[in-house]
Amino acid sequence: MPLQTDGMVVRNKKIRSHYFILEIYCPPIANQIKPGQFVMLRVSDNASPLLRRPFSVYKSYPLSHPEKRKRGYLFIFYKKMGKGTQKMTTLSNGQRVNLLGPLGNGFTLPPLPSSANCILIGGGVGIVSLYPLAEALKDGKLSVLIGGKTRNDILGVEDFRKLNSTIFTATEDGSLGVQGTVVDLFISETRKFRENEGCYVYACGPVPMLKALAGTIKSKKFICQVSLEARMGCGFGACWGCVVRMKNPKKLYQRVCQEGPVFRIEDVAWE
Amino acid sequence: MEELDLTVRIGRMLLRNPVVVSSGTFGFGEEFEDFLDLSRLGAIIPKGISLKPMAGNPPPRIFETEGGIINSIGLQNPGFRQFIKNKLPYYKNLETHLIINFFGNTQKEYVELARRFDDVAGISGLEMNISCPNVKKGGIVFGTDPQMAYHLVRAVRKSTALTLIVKLSPNVTDIALMAKSVEEGGADAVSLVNTFRALAVNIHTKKPELGNIIGGLSGPAIKPIALRMVWEAGQAVSIPVIGMGGIMNAEDAIEFILVGASAVQIGTANLINPRTGLEVVRGIREYLTRNKIDSIQKLTGTFG
Numbered sequence: 001m002p003l004q005t006d007g008m009v010v011r012n013k014k015i016r017s018h019y020f021i022l023e024i025y026c027p028p029i030a031n032q033i034k035p036g037q038f039v040m041l042r043v044s045d046n047a048s049p050l051l052r053r054p055f056s057v058y059k060s061y062p063l064s065h066p067e068k069r070k071r072g073y074l075f076i077f078y079k080k081m082g083k084g085t086q087k088m089t090t091l092s093n094g095q096r097v098n099l100l101g102p103l104g105n106g107f108t109l110p111p112l113p114s115s116a117n118c119i120l121i122g123g124g125v126g127i128v129s130l131y132p133l134a135e136a137l138k139d140g141k142l143s144v145l146i147g148g149k150t151r152n153d154i155l156g157v158e159d160f161r162k163l164n165s166t167i168f169t170a171t172e173d174g175s176l177g178v179q180g181t182v183v184d185l186f187i188s189e190t191r192k193f194r195e196n197e198g199c200y201v202y203a204c205g206p207v208p209m210l211k212a213l214a215g216t217i218k219s220k221k222f223i224c225q226v227s228l229e230a231r232m233g234c235g236f237g238a239c240w241g242c243v244v245r246m247k248n249p250k251k252l253y254q255r256v257c258q259e260g261p262v263f264r265i266e267d268v269a270w271e
Numbered sequence: 272m273e274e275l276d277l278t279v280r281i282g283r284m285l286l287r288n289p290v291v292v293s294s295g296t297f298g299f300g301e302e303f304e305d306f307l308d309l310s311r312l313g314a315i316i317p318k319g320i321s322l323k324p325m326a327g328n329p330p331p332r333i334f335e336t337e338g339g340i341i342n343s344i345g346l347q348n349p350g351f352r353q354f355i356k357n358k359l360p361y362y363k364n365l366e367t368h369l370i371i372n373f374f375g376n377t378q379k380e381y382v383e384l385a386r387r388f389d390d391v392a393g394i395s396g397l398e399m400n401i402s403c404p405n406v407k408k409g410g411i412v413f414g415t416d417p418q419m420a421y422h423l424v425r426a427v428r429k430s431t432a433l434t435l436i437v438k439l440s441p442n443v444t445d446i447a448l449m450a451k452s453v454e455e456g457g458a459d460a461v462s463l464v465n466t467f468r469a470l471a472v473n474i475h476t477k478k479p480e481l482g483n484i485i486g487g488l489s490g491p492a493i494k495p496i497a498l499r500m501v502w503e504a505g506q507a508v509s510i511p512v513i514g515m516g517g518i519m520n521a522e523d524a525i526e527f528i529l530v531g532a533s534a535v536q537i538g539t540a541n542l543i544n545p546r547t548g549l550e551v552v553r554g555i556r557e558y559l560t561r562n563k564i565d566s567i568q569k570l571t572g573t574f575g
Contacts, residue, residue, distance in 0.1 A: 002305050004545060038453070042543070047338040047491045052543060083335075100306075100545070233333045233340065234542035235305075238298035240318075240344045241333030252326045253347060258302075 002103055002236065003028055009095045010073065012088075018080045019125070022087055027072030028099045035109075035132035036227055036262045039101030040235035041076070043087045052100065054232045054257070056129030056204075058156075064219050065161065070091040071252040077128035077155070103235050104261045107133050107202055107225055114140055116198045119190070120165075121145045121213065123182050123205025124153050124158045129227055130204055138163040143189065147182025147205070151175040183212040190222075198223065203265070214245060224265040231257040245269040276566040277552070277560055279313070279533050281511050282434025282459030284368050284395045286534060289567055290524065290532020290552045292321050293515055293538035294372035294398060294438075295344065300356045301366070303305060306545035311552065313534060317358065319371070319400050321343035322380050324350035329482035334471045339492030339517075340539060341469045341485035346374065351387060359393065368395035370436065378423050382430045389431040397433050399424070399458075402440030402465035414465075417452035424456030437514065438524035439463040439504070441493075447507035448502045454508045462513035463504055464497045490539040491517040497574035498530055505531025505572060519547070528555075528567070529574035 007026030014020050029039060040052035058077035061070040078085055091097065110116045118137045120130045127146050134144060142165040149172050160167055169177030171187040178185055182205070190199070201224040203213055210226050217224050233241035237258035243265045246254050247269045254260065277288040287310030294316040300309055309315060327347025334341045349357065362369045371388050375381040381399065388394055401414035401423065413423050424437055437453040439446065441464035450461050466487025471480035497516020504513045517539065518524050524535045540547040555567065566572055 004306050049335060050338060050340060050490055050539075050543065051335050098544075217363070231331055231333055231335075234302075234545075236545070237302040238545075239296060239333070239342070239542050240327060240347050241342055243327070243330050243332060243347075245330065253330070 002031075002101055002145065004098065004100050005029065006096045007074065007099050009091050009093055009097060011093060012091050014089075015077075019155060020078055020080065022076040022088060022091065023127075024074045024076065024097060024099070025072055026099055027063060029099055030072050030074045031062045033057055033060050033074070033102035033132075034106035035136050036106035036129070037102040037104050038129075038216050038235070038261060039074070039076075039099050040103060041088075042098040042201075043091075045082050049084045049087060051084075051233060052235060053088075054103075054229075054235050056227070056261075058128045058131050061131065077125065079125045088142055089243050100235060102146050103105060104257055105259070107227070107262050109136060110140070110198075110200050116200050117141045117143070118200045118202070119143045119145060119186070121182055121186055121201065121203040121205070121230055123147045123209040124149070126203075126205035126209075126227075126229075131159060131204055132201055134160055134163050134165060138165065142166070143168065145170070145182050145189065147171070147185065147209070149173065181209065181212065183209060183216060186213065199213075201225070201265075203227070207270075210265070210268075214265050214268070214270050217265060225262050226265050226268070227258070227261050228256050228263060229269075231262070245271065275556060276568070277556065279511070279567060280438065281513065281534060282396060283401060283432050284314070284370075286368060288313045288552050289528065289532075289534035289537045289555070290548050291316060291370070291513065291534055292541055292548050293536040294400070296538040296541045299361065301361050301536045302453040303541070303545050307549050310366040312367050312548050313552075314370050314395065315362075315365070316370045316372050316398055316536070318348055319346055319372040320348050320351055320354050320384070321346065322351055322375060322384055324348065324353065324555070331480065331482055332486075334480040334486070336469075336471060336488070337492060339488050339490035341471050341481060341486035341488050342466070343481045343486035345483060351384060355391060356409055360392055368396050369393060370396040370434075372398040372400055372438070375563040378426055381423060382426050385427045385433075385435075386430040389433055394433060396436060396459075397431060398436040398438050398462060399427060400438050400465075402438050402442075414449070415443050417448050420449060421452040421456045424453045424458050428457030434459045437516065438463050438465055440465050441500055441516075442468050442495065447503045448506035450508045450512075454510050458510060460511040460513055460533075461504060462506065462515065464493070464500050464516045467493055467496070489517065491519055493517050494523060494526075501527055501532055502574070518551070521551045521558060524551045524555060525558055525570070528570050531572040531574070533568070533571050
């Protein structure tokens with residue numbers, strides 16, 4: 001059940017160039033958030049910026065977590081881009097921040113027991129919202145495809161490596177891994193799969209990437225879910241500001257925050 | 272001191288307190304139930320309803336500016352029938368007033384909707400939207416022409432016995448004249464302001480930030496203009512005025528009450544802090560206690 005609560009900033013660490021990890025102690029949300037769900041963070045107490053900002057959670061540690069000192073923590077991996085994230089970089093240890101969450105619908109996992117191939121595809125900072133899912137899928141056959149503009153934009157490799165997954169990287173400038181996009185990588189890797197093998201695909205990244213992915217997924221063997229980003233007003237379904245256009249004319253505009261943020265790739269009208 | 276009296280009368284409704292949550296910023300109410308007890312609000316006004324379902328405007332629909340947001344949702348709603356079937360039952364368990372915000376493309380549609388809602392149990396009042404800046408037909412067309420507004424309100428008045436509030440647009444030259452016109456048409460109250468027509472530009476793409484190009488500006492950025500308009504409207508009419516426009520906290524709400532509002536609506540703030548309505552009620556209570564005023568009604572219009 002979503003709730004509104006204060007969290008305490010424990011650390012706000014620059015990872016590299018524009019990328020940061022904000023660690024927040026917030027047991028009520030850390031204890032219940034599921035892979036693919038998000039939180040709305042109030043970055044400022046005043047009107048600048050006015051709206052909360054939506055963030056997926058990179059790591060979260062429920063109260064049942066074996067390592068006692070980690071319990072109740074949430075990690076938000078963010079990229080400094082606009083006014084909101086700019087302000088976020090100034091948050092420091094001990095500061096209180098207000099959160100709403102967990103929000104939205106998480107990913108649907110393959111039915112258990114599963115021997116299905118699972119492929120996670122992340123573009124840029126999009127990969128970080130797939131990390132909790134990777135943790136949930138780590139006992140199966142898991143491939144992680146990470147793409148970015150340059151090697152500086154390839155995130156989370158060390159963490160994914162610990163999960164027993166096979167990692168592939170692609171950069172547009174060729175500075176790390178294969179030169180090209182993560183969708184190119186997806187095409188070449190999945191060519192190896194046989195037609196009768198079911199394959200669960202989970203993707204998060206910029207819209208052009210997801211659209212390109214939608215164009216390549218024609219075969220029924222792929223069950224593909226995408227996690228969408230959108231400018232949001234509220235994050236909990238009240239304002240209808242964050243809608244995405246769907247193919248079904250009876251459900252033309254669906255709220256990313258409420259019906260999403262995870263959608264089946266074939267349901268979205270990519271434009 | 273005696274018990275504080277926070278009640279206000281709007282038409283035939285007696286609200287437990289003057290804090291109402293505004294249409295378009297409160298979903299259908301159920302979205303807020305995890306965050307606050309809706310029964311402690313003066314009234315709730317769900318998203319505006321039309322006769323037929325409306326798909327709304329293409330995204331992007333929302334853009335943040337300095338101290339405000341511009342939206343172009345486009346009145347997306349399930350239409351009268353689906354609303355009655357799927358949404359109305361939820362309100363039965365709430366102990367607050369339900370005010371229905373509605374709009375049409377033609378006078379006939381406004382009248383038809385008012386007549387239909389009049390037959391529905393559990394509704395305390397109607398708020399007629401003649402001020403949405405985001406739809407081409409109807410809405411704001413009626414809200415910017417005093418004569419048209421007068422005739423429209425008069426026709427709707429005849430088709431319902433429910434308390435009738437008319438929500439006014441600030442996109443007019445003379446708000447006092449608009450308020451006066453709808454009062455003469457038979458409105459029980461006016462609520463204002465709706466959003467200001469606004470535009471946001473992206474200098475990198477050289478394109479508008481909103482799919483609909485034009486949207487409506489709300490939030491703290493509009494508060495001083497909204498206050499001025501509520502003050503002017505309040506002086507022009509003898510029916511209650513419900514003030515809104517950028518109210519973020521109790522201090523803002525008290526400013527509106529001082530300049531003449533009998534009640535207030537919380538809009539944009541609901542999106543940021545879903546508990547704002549209740550915090551405003553608490554703050555008003557504290558203000559009255561501190562200033563030894565035993566009734567909120569005694570505060571209305573005491574400015575100047």
